[in-house]
Amino acid sequence: MLTAIRKLGLGTNFKASFLFKLFPIPSSYSPSLSRPFHSNMPPRVVVTRRLPPTSQAALEKLDADIYQWQEDCAMPRETLLKEVKGAQGILCMLTDKVDDELLDSAGQQLKVVSTMSVGYDHVDMEAIKKRKLPLGYTPDVLTDATADLTALLTLSAARRIKESIDAVRNGEWREWRPNWLCGSQFTQKTLGVVGLGRIGEAVAHRLKAFGISQVLYSGRSEKPEASKRLQAQFVSFDELLAKSDYVIVCCALTKETKEMFNYDAFKKMKRSAVFVNSARGGIVQQDDLVRALEDDLIAAAGLDVTTPEPLPTTSKLLQLPNCIVVPHIGSATLETRDQMGLMAVKNLEAGIQDKALPTSVL
Numbered sequence: 001m002l003t004a005i006r007k008l009g010l011g012t013n014f015k016a017s018f019l020f021k022l023f024p025i026p027s028s029y030s031p032s033l034s035r036p037f038h039s040n041m042p043p044r045v046v047v048t049r050r051l052p053p054t055s056q057a058a059l060e061k062l063d064a065d066i067y068q069w070q071e072d073c074a075m076p077r078e079t080l081l082k083e084v085k086g087a088q089g090i091l092c093m094l095t096d097k098v099d100d101e102l103l104d105s106a107g108q109q110l111k112v113v114s115t116m117s118v119g120y121d122h123v124d125m126e127a128i129k130k131r132k133l134p135l136g137y138t139p140d141v142l143t144d145a146t147a148d149l150t151a152l153l154t155l156s157a158a159r160r161i162k163e164s165i166d167a168v169r170n171g172e173w174r175e176w177r178p179n180w181l182c183g184s185q186f187t188q189k190t191l192g193v194v195g196l197g198r199i200g201e202a203v204a205h206r207l208k209a210f211g212i213s214q215v216l217y218s219g220r221s222e223k224p225e226a227s228k229r230l231q232a233q234f235v236s237f238d239e240l241l242a243k244s245d246y247v248i249v250c251c252a253l254t255k256e257t258k259e260m261f262n263y264d265a266f267k268k269m270k271r272s273a274v275f276v277n278s279a280r281g282g283i284v285q286q287d288d289l290v291r292a293l294e295d296d297l298i299a300a301a302g303l304d305v306t307t308p309e310p311l312p313t314t315s316k317l318l319q320l321p322n323c324i325v326v327p328h329i330g331s332a333t334l335e336t337r338d339q340m341g342l343m344a345v346k347n348l349e350a351g352i353q354d355k356a357l358p359t360s361v362l
Contacts, residue, residue, distance in 0.1 A: 041065065043111075043352045045089035048075040048096050051116070052334065055341025062349055064089070081105045089352045091344050093117065099124040103131060112351020116344040118142055118331075119280065120361060121253050128362060135361040136347025138340040140198065146330035147202035150278040153302030153324060154207060154246055157274045159183040160300070162324045184245070184272065184299070187211035192244025194237070195219050195251025195279065201226045203248055216240045219251060241268040246276070253280035261285065266292035273298045278330050281307035290316045293323055304330050 047068040051059055059066065067083045069075040074095045084090060084106045092098060094117040103110065114136035115123065128135050156162070160183045167173050167181065191207055193200040196217040204215050208230070215232035217223070222234040237260075241247065247269060251257050261275070262285040269275070275298050277284055286307050292298050300322040306315075309328055317323050331337060347357045 043088040051341040114347040142331035145336040157300040157302035189245040192240040200250035249277040263288035278304040281305040
């Protein structure tokens, strides 16, 4: 669906036929409808999804000719490849693959790619680098929202909330029973954080309030300042697995971390351990996690991310009573999503104006 927004005050439902009267297409020109045809026309940008209210309003104020997908679903790849032709800016989501094919379709006039996400594993960085394109992203804005959700998953998995809700719905709730649905609490327990960045530290801070007595962390390097704030200890990955009662994944998906949580890793964990992943699904070998839960290698799991996304309803993970899965909602608060959208719009605006991006990967 086409959205043409111009400084002439045209609304999103303005008919393309009237645009043609204002901006006639030369007979020799064939690309998509709202591309600028004269140097004095606003730059063309493609936005692959409608934004939250505040950031959508900011987008519509840009001096730009905007093609924006209006459906509440991912923009079809063939549509994106078609409409990106001649664009000077792209504002995309983590559901949009940015690669050579897309960048070639856009053309050499492309000035900026802005993603409304903190992670950028959906972007082919080599393709971006060889074209010397700036890549904008939205860091440091979803820490609290994601940390809240990660803590929630940890508490829910530890206290068997999925089983408890099912018991109420299925009529299994009878008289009080001393051994029924007993989970684990956090008092005097050890938390292991894989990737003690901003989110990892925020999760540890929250869970310490529930009585965690020791925080261990592993990663590429030691974090002295964070260690001091949390009184945390930097250990090897294997030691973290062996000693932690709760193992939380907060690292980025890289070649080094891809499927680092496999069956061997789960075998090294306590049988009473709870595993939580709110980072990226690719960090876990998912079939191995299913096996680990079925074989009682670990007690429970909480997942905000999976492979693939969305997870098929036939997935074994959804059939396990001790595995809680939510649909990648770590940043899903109104405050966070609007701020992410605003940052993405500001990066887009700076890029098409040949200015330095406020928050840039490159």
